[in-house]
Structures are given as structure tokens and as C-alpha cells.
Amino acid sequence: METVITVNGQAHTVAADDRLTLGELLRDRLGLTGTKMACAEGTCGTCTVLLDDRPVLSCLTLVAACDGRSVRTVEDRGRLLDDLREAFTATDGLQCGYCTPGQLMSAVALLERNPSPTTAEVVAAMAGNLCRCGAYAGIVEAVERVAVR
Amino acid sequence: MARLVRTEAVVEGRTEIRYTLVEDDDTPEWEPGERPALIGEPAARVSAGPRTAGTARFTTDIVLPGMLEAGILRSPHPNARLTGLDIEAALAVDGVRAAIGPADSPGGEEGGVLTGSPGYAGAAVAAVAADSRAALRAGLAALQPRYETAGFVVDLDEALGRQDLFSDPSEYERGDVESGFADSAATVEATHRMPAQLHSALEPHCAVADWRPDGVTVWTSTQSIYGIRDDVAGTFDLDPERVRVISEFVGGAFGAKFGSGAAVPLATELSRRAGRPVRLVLSRREEQTTTGYRTPASITLKVGADADGRLRAIEGEGAIGLGSDGWTYPIMEPAKSVYACPNVHTIVVPLRQNLGPAAAFRAPGVMEGTFALESTLDELAEQLGIDPLELRRRNHSENDPATGRPYTSKRLLECYDRAAELAGWDSRDALRSDGRIRRGMGCASQFWWGGGGPPAYAEVRMGKRARATVTVGLQDLGTGVQTACAIVAAERLGVPVESVTVRAGDTSLAGHGPFSGGSMTMASIVPAVRAAGHKVRQQILQLAGDMFEIGADDLTLENGEIRSVDGALVHPITEVTGKLGNAWVTGSGSRGPNPDGMAVNTWGCQIATVAVDTAIGELRVEKVVAVHDVGRIINSMGARSQVAGGVLQGLGFALMEERVVDPNTGLVVNANLEDYKMPTIADLPEIVCDFVGEPDPHLAVGVKGLGEPPIIPTAAAIANAFAHATGVRLRETPFSPRRILEALA
Numbered sequence: 001m002e003t004v005i006t007v008n009g010q011a012h013t014v015a016a017d018d019r020l021t022l023g024e025l026l027r028d029r030l031g032l033t034g035t036k037m038a039c040a041e042g043t044c045g046t047c048t049v050l051l052d053d054r055p056v057l058s059c060l061t062l063v064a065a066c067d068g069r070s071v072r073t074v075e076d077r078g079r080l081l082d083d084l085r086e087a088f089t090a091t092d093g094l095q096c097g098y099c100t101p102g103q104l105m106s107a108v109a110l111l112e113r114n115p116s117p118t119t120a121e122v123v124a125a126m127a128g129n130l131c132r133c134g135a136y137a138g139i140v141e142a143v144e145r146v147a148v149r
Numbered sequence: 150m151a152r153l154v155r156t157e158a159v160v161e162g163r164t165e166i167r168y169t170l171v172e173d174d175d176t177p178e179w180e181p182g183e184r185p186a187l188i189g190e191p192a193a194r195v196s197a198g199p200r201t202a203g204t205a206r207f208t209t210d211i212v213l214p215g216m217l218e219a220g221i222l223r224s225p226h227p228n229a230r231l232t233g234l235d236i237e238a239a240l241a242v243d244g245v246r247a248a249i250g251p252a253d254s255p256g257g258e259e260g261g262v263l264t265g266s267p268g269y270a271g272a273a274v275a276a277v278a279a280d281s282r283a284a285l286r287a288g289l290a291a292l293q294p295r296y297e298t299a300g301f302v303v304d305l306d307e308a309l310g311r312q313d314l315f316s317d318p319s320e321y322e323r324g325d326v327e328s329g330f331a332d333s334a335a336t337v338e339a340t341h342r343m344p345a346q347l348h349s350a351l352e353p354h355c356a357v358a359d360w361r362p363d364g365v366t367v368w369t370s371t372q373s374i375y376g377i378r379d380d381v382a383g384t385f386d387l388d389p390e391r392v393r394v395i396s397e398f399v400g401g402a403f404g405a406k407f408g409s410g411a412a413v414p415l416a417t418e419l420s421r422r423a424g425r426p427v428r429l430v431l432s433r434r435e436e437q438t439t440t441g442y443r444t445p446a447s448i449t450l451k452v453g454a455d456a457d458g459r460l461r462a463i464e465g466e467g468a469i470g471l472g473s474d475g476w477t478y479p480i481m482e483p484a485k486s487v488y489a490c491p492n493v494h495t496i497v498v499p500l501r502q503n504l505g506p507a508a509a510f511r512a513p514g515v516m517e518g519t520f521a522l523e524s525t526l527d528e529l530a531e532q533l534g535i536d537p538l539e540l541r542r543r544n545h546s547e548n549d550p551a552t553g554r555p556y557t558s559k560r561l562l563e564c565y566d567r568a569a570e571l572a573g574w575d576s577r578d579a580l581r582s583d584g585r586i587r588r589g590m591g592c593a594s595q596f597w598w599g600g601g602g603p604p605a606y607a608e609v610r611m612g613k614r615a616r617a618t619v620t621v622g623l624q625d626l627g628t629g630v631q632t633a634c635a636i637v638a639a640e641r642l643g644v645p646v647e648s649v650t651v652r653a654g655d656t657s658l659a660g661h662g663p664f665s666g667g668s669m670t671m672a673s674i675v676p677a678v679r680a681a682g683h684k685v686r687q688q689i690l691q692l693a694g695d696m697f698e699i700g701a702d703d704l705t706l707e708n709g710e711i712r713s714v715d716g717a718l719v720h721p722i723t724e725v726t727g728k729l730g731n732a733w734v735t736g737s738g739s740r741g742p743n744p745d746g747m748a749v750n751t752w753g754c755q756i757a758t759v760a761v762d763t764a765i766g767e768l769r770v771e772k773v774v775a776v777h778d779v780g781r782i783i784n785s786m787g788a789r790s791q792v793a794g795g796v797l798q799g800l801g802f803a804l805m806e807e808r809v810v811d812p813n814t815g816l817v818v819n820a821n822l823e824d825y826k827m828p829t830i831a832d833l834p835e836i837v838c839d840f841v842g843e844p845d846p847h848l849a850v851g852v853k854g855l856g857e858p859p860i861i862p863t864a865a866a867i868a869n870a871f872a873h874a875t876g877v878r879l880r881e882t883p884f885s886p887r888r889i890l891e892a893l894a
Contacts, residue, residue, distance in 0.1 A: 033210035034203020036400070038351035039433040043823035046351055074203035089197035092790045096627025097200030098207065098351040098400030127831045130822060132351050132401050133627050134797030135790060136830040 003063050006070040007032070008077075016063045023047050023058035026073060034074040034101050038130075045129035048102035049073045055109040055128075072108075074101035080108055080146070087145040093138030099131045107143045115148040122147075156742035158602040159749065161513060161667045162479035169603035172739040176683040181846070186707065187640045189842070191786035194632045195651055196398070196625065205398045208370045209430050211357040217246050219419050219429040220285050221411060222275040223439070224267030226298045227503040227815025231265040231274055233295035239277055242291050244284025246423040250275045250292075255384050255414035262414050267296075268473050269503050270816050271438040273411050278419040278427045301503035303810045305445050305470045308500040315499040319477045321485055322494045323551065329462025329492030333453030337528045341450075341521040343882040345470070345808040346443040346801075347825055348510055352400020354440050355430040358416035364391030365420070369413050371396045372406045373664035374624050378656045380409040381417055397654040402626045403798070404509035405441040407666060437820035441508020442808055444469040446480055448521035458535045458543050460488055465495035467518075475499070475507030478514030483522040486750075487596045489546035503815055509666065511798060512857040515597060516864070520803075523593035523865035524880065527872060537869065538565055538574060538592050538754075549748035557744065557847035560778040561594065561752040564841060568592065571837050572756035572774040581874065585764050588771075591869025592756045593862035595777065599854030600749030600845075601672025605740035606660040609638050609681040610733040611689065615709065615722040617642050618650045619681070621674055623662030625653060628856055629787035630670050634678045636783055637850070641682030642689075643706035643722065659737070668751065668854025675783065676849035677738040684736025692734070693725045744847050751858050753777035755796070757834075757866035761874050763893055766886030770800055770834040770867055777858050781844035781851035792838045792859040799863025801828045805883050826883075 003014045007030060014025060023040070026032040026049070035058055038046035042060040049058045050072040074081075084107050087093070094100045103126065110117060110125040117125065122143045131139065154171045157164055179185050199205035224231075231251065239248035251274065254261030263273050277288040302308050330336060356369040365387065371377050374394040382389040399406065412429045420427040431440065446469045453462040463484045469477070481495035530540040542565060548555055569575065569592075577590035608620040619638045625631045635649040642649075652658055663673040686706050693711045694701035703714050711720050726734070743749055758772040775792050782788050805826035809819045819825045844851020864882060872878050877892045 027210075031212070032203075033206070033212075036207070036351070037209065038353070038400075039822050041433060041821060043433075043821055044351065074201075085201040088201050089193045092194065092786050094194075094197065094200055094627075095629070095790060095794060096350075096352070096399060096401045097196070097205055098627075100200055101203045104201065123831050123833075127829050130351065130827065130829060132349055132403070132798075132827065133790075134794035134828070136797065136828075136833040137793050137836060138790065139830060140833070 001064065003067045005063065005066045008072055008075055014063060018064055020063045021059055022049065022061040022063055022066060022071065025063050026058060032073055032075050036098050036101055038098065045106065046099050046102045048105045048129060050105055050109055053109065053112060055106050074104055080111060083146045084108065084142065087142035091138040091141040091145065093135050093142040095133030095135050099129060103129045103139055111147060117147055119144065154742055156603055159598045161509060162482050162598065167603065170739065171603060171741050172737065174680045174738065174741060176680045185640050187636050187646060189782045189785055192632055192636055192646050192784045194629050194787065195635045196631060207352055207398045207400050208355045208357060208368045209352060211368045211428065213357065213359060213426040216426040216428055217278040217280060217423055218282050218285050219276060219278040219416055219427045220289055221273045221415065222289050222292050222294060224272045224274055225270060226267065226296055227270045227303065228299045228301040229267050229296040231294060232297050234275055235291060235293045238291040238293065239288045242284060242288045244280040245277055245288035246280065246425060247278045247419045248275065248288060249418060255418040262411050269505050271435065271505055276415045276419060278423050301815045303502050303504055303815050304812050305447060305468060305500065308470060308502050309468050309498065313501045315471045315501045316477065319497045321481060324492030326462040326464045326492045326494045330453040332455065333461045334456040335529060335532045336451060336453040337525055337532060338451040339525045339528060339880060340447060341524060341880045342447045343445060343517055343520065345445045346510060346806045347437050347808055348403045348405040348441060349437065349822065349825065349827060350401030350403060350405060353431040353433065353436040354406065354410050354412050356412035356416040357426060357428045358420040359426040360417060360420040364393065365417060366393045366395065367413060367417060368395045370399050370406055371624060372402045372626060372666055374654060374656050375622065375661060376407065376664055377409055377413055381413065384414055385417060394656045395654060396624045399624055399626045403511050404513060404666065407509065407664065410440060433822060434820045437825060438817045439505045441506060443510035443513060444471060444475065444478055444507045446517045448480055448518060450484060450521050450525045452525050452529055454529055454533065456533065458530065458533050458540045460490035460544050462492040463490050467497040468500055469497065470500050470502050471507045472502050472504035473506050480514040480518040482515050483518040483596055485551050486549065487522065487594055488544035489550050504810065511795065512597060512861045516861045519593065519861050520864045520868065523862065524868050527591065527869045528878065538569055541565065541594055552748060554746060554748040557747050557749050558780065558845040559750065559752055560841045560843060564752055564754040564776045564778050567839055568754040568756050568774050568776040571839060574756060577873065585762065587761045587763060587874040588758065589870045589874025590756060590758050591866050591873050592754060593865035593869060595753035595755065595858050595862040597668060597751045597858050597861060598749060599668035599672060599751040599779065599857065600743050600848060601669045601854060602743050603740040604661055605663045605673040605677045606737065607674060607677040607681045608659045608735060608737045609678065609685050610735040611642060611685050611726060612733050613726050613729045615644060615726045616648045617644060618652060619678055620652045620659050621662045621678065622656060622658060622660040623653050623670060623674060624665055626665050628665065628670065628791065629784060630674065632787055633671050633675055633783040637675050637679045638682040641679060641686045644709055668856040668858065672848065672852045672854050673740050675852050677740045679850055680738025681736045684738065685734050688734045689722065689725055696725060741849060747847060749848065751777065751779045751853050753858050753862065755862040755866045757870040759867060759870040759874060761871060766889035768804060768871060768884050768889055772835040772837065773863065774837045775859055776839045777855065778841040779855045779858060780848060780853040782840050782842050783852060788840065788855055789838045791855045793836050795859025796836055796863050797828045799860040800832065800867065803864035803867045803882055803884055807883050
């Protein structure tokens, strides 16, 4: 079957079997390897992307369910994403960087729907993104720096 | 001129004699008290750009034309013999390009990566490479393995009962513990137990191999590009110069990514057979069951002290479970080496189990041994009515108690003082109450090595725009070592950190670098980078001297300018480098040996504040004060991040992390990132971090490592804080609500 899906503003018509996941589409077919896979079973948040502005796990999302919908990944451009990149860098909100694309997308989703979150709201929104290196303090600080105060 | 130098290196407690090529080096050390520019200032990590843009290429992101996907068939049984395997059927599947079993195993049929006698559930039996994942799945399914199963042991106590030793027990003795206990006014004996902790790096083990007639290129997520190069050259009988290993970005490792594992040799062999590049990425289940873990351990310590709390004897018995591979991690090292105690006797029994291989995990052995020792010492302090921190001060050792060697530097007492001040230790009893929520504060000492050493080499070059490139043959796991290299080069060259590019993670580049482990990488490489940078500095000053007709000795390089010492002459560096055209000024440097006959160690003290909800058995760590003595700090922001990461992994070990193995089936039942609990952002305590920061006067650049130290004392400090809050000891990790409620009942 054919699915029409917009990725970072660009429309793609994808011939996909029913089992193709959004993560596989992004990484294997579109070459957008910024989205990382760490568990591929919906437990770690690493592969988080935005589907119609809401964070989803691209490893569990079927492309067949994305027809006519819009996806944003870490390769997207935009002021908020740039500000977050800069803030993560300034606060050292990353170490190995493998979880960073997912962290950034969860943060974008949070700040778009709630530009002035409390610390508790930041923590709640980011709690699904594991960081084994333990850069959490920098991540909280980075999101709060970009939040509207 | 280069010389071959014999040197001792201590790697995670094991002393190795190495011969190493060292270049002459006349780089002047900084004067005592000198505060060189950039050194110790906070600096953003140099690789943050690609890591935040999604353009950083990890091994899992490598795609080559014609690349095949590979996978591994693994034994579902903890102990079995393979009686049938249909390689031909797999090869007959459309899209399958190569399939191999134990008879074709890289490394040979005996002791190779693929085995016909799997000794744990997850042992690799066969491997397949195919055009697509679908074809790969079909190929693996076609193998139709048949097994004869046998009995197995996974439980640590059962393994101990059977005395199925992996290798000889490790024993240490000094003095006479019996007379030491006879002299003691107080003795405490306690057994501490801990399950396996899984590394759980988010990037799984993986490799991409591209075998060509003239050599092989391997991308892999590794802690040692040169170790992989030597493994591949050895296994496939290749000239090491024809093996190129690339590991530009590594998505976490924590000790599990030494050695080639299964992915590297299997991808290489499958690529050799198929004539196509091959990618092999382990699944999360494979990652959690076959790539290593911190060993489960049972540690019994008996400590005796005089009425003033001075240790008279320590006797230790420990058992660790190595599964199917590993070495005897130094769980008794804290008992042996942290405190002045004349009589010590320890023995460690390494046990074999039908589980995957153990692997070093951030401070292997020492973290486990610190949990046991520092907890037991708190019981001793309580029995004697001595403040726990004071007890530790009274047992401070001025020399290495095991060897009598002097330390290159040791500022542990300053760590105690600073940590106590930052935590408010003296008023800690005011935290206590009889209510439902009980608060308490506990401390623990940290001991580790981390002095670094040779071999480590670096090249620095500067071109016409006065931008520099540092080339080092190491890999950055996310520790920030590349940023440290940039800072040290920038200081010598008088340019901003941002104008330095660091190239690493490729054995085809210049400069053999250290592996990433033992907290040795930065202390090994930074002196080499500084020496290389200094040579470039000297040459540029020489060129400037020629241009401006002034002696090079009368010139300095700072803030992007060449200045005469008298201040009369000031020119931008680019006025000299601009004449280079497309040539570079280059310099190379190497790491010299550490002084003979001295002990090189890192030190620290952490103090945890916890809140215990006695109704539901919840232990929350509210705050951890971490003060470490690791010599000179190169990047204060990077150093803080290392501490935060170590504290969080220590917190995970204490509160939640546990590999659960079903004794009836021999299977790991929580081999995923949901049932294996590890800290999330919601578990983050307040972390207050400080460093003594004084350079080690006997080490080049005064730097020691910081990768391992911060994880070491955290669990013990938390356990001691719990006991302070509740009056009850927790002697088994993780401190789950069930264990806490049972302990409080």
C-alpha cells in the first residue's frame, strides 16, 4: 500500500508493507539516521519523533498509520530546535549523545504546547527519555533556559 | 629522538609491565600555583554540534553501498550441545548471502565466537547475512537448530556450594589478622550482597565490516580501536596495517565495549564470505544478556578496631559470579588499600555460572568492595560511638598500606573537610525524626587508580588561518576526552578552544592512543597533546622571530597574538601562519612514564542525604555532595558531568538495578530497558560537586582520571544515610521497597 507522509516539511510517497515502522522508514529508506534506535521495543524514548506535533516512539509507530500526517525529526530546522541545541551544549545536557535526538524532540513537544513549564512539568515530560550517561541535570537546565520566563 | 622505555602501568588494579616508545620532550611543566589560561575553565564539548544536530555518525548509522544485514542465532538453553544445524537451508533462502555455524567460526571451532556447546542462554551458535531484514529473519529461521540440553547453575550460592571455580581464588595477606582481632576493642562482621548490574549503554554493540582484497575496514562501537585492530588482525591473520578500525562516535560503553565480542568477528567473516559490506547490530535482548555485567557478589568483612577506632584487622571473604568469562575483579581492593590497617587477610572466589560473560563495569570490583567496606565501617563507628567521618580520618594512611609506597599526591582529608562543609555534616543529626518520613545523612570514601601512562601519542598541526587540528588515536565514549585535548592544545597555541578541531576514532590516523578504561584515557593522552602543541608553538615563535628579526625566546603566544616579552611587538598569529600557504606547522608528542616506586591514586568523599518513607518503603536520595581529588581539572563543566553520571549510576545500583535470572530456566527475565530499572530524570537528586583541584606534582600536566571515581562511594553513602535515618542497615542491593519494608519490620 502507499502512504503519503510529510517529513520535516517534505512530502514522501512510500510504498510500504504493513509492518514497516516509522523508525525504519526514517533511518533505512530516507537516510535520516539522526533518529537513533536503542531498544526498538518502546521502552527507552531514544527514537522519539514528533507526529503531528506530538511525541511518538518511532520504533512502535507503523508507517501505515501515518498517511496524510506530518513527522518532524532532529534533522528538522527551526528556532526552537536551534535554541535547544544551543542550550543542551551550554549546559552539557549530553555525554555520548545517543539519546540526545530523542531528548531534543521531547523538549520541542513540551515547549510548543507549554512554553513556560514548571520544573516538575519538565521532569514529567522528559521522564520517558532514558540517558544512561546521566546528563539529566544539564537536560533540565537546558529546557528551562529555553522556556519562556 | 625516540627511546624505548620500560614502565609499570596499573590498570584497574592489575600491574602491567610495558615497553613504550617515548619521544624526547622539553615541554616545561607549569609552575606550582600557575593558573594557565583556559585550563579548568568550563568548556562546551567539541563534538556537541554533530551530537545535537543528529549528524554524528555512530556505528549503527553506517550505511555502505550493497551492505548486508547480519544477525546471530543464539542458544535458548543455558547449557546444551548443538546436535543439528541446517546451514544449507539458510543459504537456500532468497536473499541470504552467507551463513556460518560453529565449524566456520572465526577464531576456530574450539574457543571461537560460535559454539556447538553453548554454556549460557544467548551463546552464539550461528550467524547469517542477507540483503534485507526480512531475508535475514527467514535465513535465521531456516537454520532449525537442535539441541541436547544439560543441567545448569545460575544462582551464586549454588555455584559457591558446588565450588565450580572459574580460576584460582585470589588471596591477599599482610600482618596477622588473629592477633589484630585479639587487640581489638570492637569488631563488626557483616555480609553484603549485590546482584549483577547491566551496563545498558543505549547504543548496542555493533559492527560494520567491509572486507576487500587489500584489507578490511571495521566500524564498531568500542573502547579500544587499537585493541579491535589487533583482534581482527590476529583472528584473520592480516597485517595490522591493513586493518582499519573506525569508531568516531560511541553511544555509551561503561566497560562493556572492550574486546571484539561477537559483532566484530562475525561481521568481518560474513563480509569476507559474501564479498559485500555487512552490518551487525545486537538487539536489546542480546545487549542485556550477552555483552557483560558487573558481577553479582557476596562480600563478608570482619573489621576490628581499638577503642579509638583505629583499625587493627580486616578479614574478608568474597564470591563473585563471572558467568562464562571475565577476571577476578578487585572487590577486596578497598579493604586492602584505602585505610591504614596493619593486619589484612582477604580471599575472593571467582565462580563459573551458566550465564553470559561478565565485563568490567565502571570501577569493577572496587565499587562493590567499597559498598561492603564503607557500610561495615559505619557499623563499627556506631558501635564505638565515633562520628563516621572522624573514624575515617583516624584511619587515614599516608602511604599505600599494601606496598608502603608514597603517593604521588593524596588530598583525601581535604575531600572529607570540604564534603562535610558542603553537606552540613556537623548538624546531620538535626535531620532525624520519628515521623513517617525519616531523613539521614551518610558518607563514604572513594579510592581508585587513574594515573594514566604510556603509550599515548598525539599530533598537532596549525595552518594558515591559525586554526589547529589535534589528531589522537583514541575513541570518545562521551567522556569529553576530545574536549580536554582541544583545551590543552589551545592553551599552548594561544588560540580559543573553538578554533581547535580534534580528530579521533580511526586507526588510519596518526597517533596510537590509549583504550578508554580504568580512568586512564585523559591522563594518558593530555601530556602527549600538550607536548605536540608545545612543539608547534615553538616553531611558530621561531618563524615569528625570523620574520620580525627578534629572538624566539623573547616572544610569547597568547590570545591569538604573538607578543614580545617587553610588549613592544604585537602581531596576530595569522600574520605568521598566513605565510604558510597550504603547508602546516606540525608537532608530535608522546606520553612519558609515571615515576617509579610511587602509588598513583584518586580519592574522594561523597555524602548522601536521603528521605525514607517508612509507610511504603520508598528511599529517595535528596542530595549527594561529591568532592573528589583527581589532580588538575582541565574542563570544569566536563568534570562535573562525569561526576553526575557516576553518581546516577551508583544511585541506580543502590536503589533499583538488578539482573533477574529465573533459577528454573536459567533465563534472564528482565533483559529489556523497562523491567530492568535504571534512573530516569525523575530520580535525579541534587548533586553538589567540587574538586580539590590541585595538580598532582609527580604526573605530567598534574592530571588524573575521573571516569570511575564518582560511581564508587555513592551506594555506600546512600546505605549509610539510610541507617542514619532509620537505625537499620541495608546489606543487599537494590534497596527496593520490599527490602526496605522487610528491614524496617
